[in-house]
Amino acid sequence: MPYDPPPDLAALSLSEIAALIEARKLPPVDQWHPAHRGDSEMRIAADGRWFHQGGEIRRPAMVRAFSSLLRRDEAGQHWLVTPQEMQSIEVEDAAFVAVDVVHEGDALAFRLSTDDTVIAGPDHPIIARGDAEVPALYIAVRHGCEARLNRSTYGQLIELALANDKLSVSSMGETFSLVPA
Numbered sequence: 001m002p003y004d005p006p007p008d009l010a011a012l013s014l015s016e017i018a019a020l021i022e023a024r025k026l027p028p029v030d031q032w033h034p035a036h037r038g039d040s041e042m043r044i045a046a047d048g049r050w051f052h053q054g055g056e057i058r059r060p061a062m063v064r065a066f067s068s069l070l071r072r073d074e075a076g077q078h079w080l081v082t083p084q085e086m087q088s089i090e091v092e093d094a095a096f097v098a099v100d101v102v103h104e105g106d107a108l109a110f111r112l113s114t115d116d117t118v119i120a121g122p123d124h125p126i127i128a129r130g131d132a133e134v135p136a137l138y139i140a141v142r143h144g145c146e147a148r149l150n151r152s153t154y155g156q157l158i159e160l161a162l163a164n165d166k167l168s169v170s171s172m173g174e175t176f177s178l179v180p181a
Contacts, residue, residue, distance in 0.1 A: 014104045014119075021117050029071045029081040030143050040080050040087035042066070046148075048097035048113045060115075067114045070095050072144030096147035098139055101156050108157075108171040110139055112147050121172025126157075128180045135180050 012020070043051045050057040050066065057063055069080045070089070078091045098118075100111040108120040118124050118141055127146070130136040137149040137157060149157065161169050161178050168177045 010102050012102075012109075014107050014109070017102075017104075017107075017109045017117055017119065021119065024116070026068050026142070027082075029069055032081050032083050032086075034081070034083060034085050036085045038085060038087045040089045042080070042087075043090040044078075044092065044095055046093040064114050067096065067116070070143065070145050072146075074144075078145065094138055094148040095145040096141050098147040098149045098153045101149075101153050101160075103160055106170060106172060108160075108169060110147065110149075110153070112141070116141065118147070119172060120169075120174070120176065122174055125174065126169065126171070126176035126178075128176075128178050130180045132180070135178075137178060 041053050042057075045051065050063050057066075066080060069082065070078060071081050072078045072091075072095070078089045078095055079086045080089050096116070097113040098110040099113050102109050108126075110118045110120065112118065118139055120126050120139055124140045127138045127140070128135060129138060137154055138146040139149070141147050157169060158178065161167055167179050168175050170176070
């Protein structure tokens with residue numbers, strides 16, 4: 001079955017973005033608690049590239065499929081989860097990378113490198129980490145996993161904040177500081 005990439009975020013209304021998010025049927029990995037555990041021998045690099053046994057996974061469809069099975073536990077360990085097994089996966093920084101953001105009304109919608117879409121808000125906060133010298137912005141995605149904003153998306157968000165003479169942004173009724181604590 002061929003993959004149809006999603007439309008450009010800037011061309012969509014907030015309701016169309018919300019409909020895309022709703023239409024994506026994701027596995028209920030938060031409901032699966034298999035006893036068998038192992039090592040996937042996989043790694044997600046800080047730039048969002050996926051590797052298995054040292055070789056890069058170059059098929060976007062495979063990355064999208066694996067990313068739908070991700071969960072991060074309270075200790076910060078990332079897992080690929082199926083009903084039968086949980087396999088650890090090494091994540092250098094964040095499991096996802098946010099590659100674009102659009103602002104419409106009181107909403108900030110982010111596109112991830114896996115073609116997922118996330119709307120910042122109470123369930124998907126924007127988190128500022130690092131320090132003044134090396135700041136980093138993240139958005140909560142799902143099941144404890146986060147996306148780090150890439151350089152251009154970070155810049156877009158800073159421009160939105162500065163347009164309002166603030167060092168914060170708002171989305172879905174929540175305000176998020178862009179300054180690391």
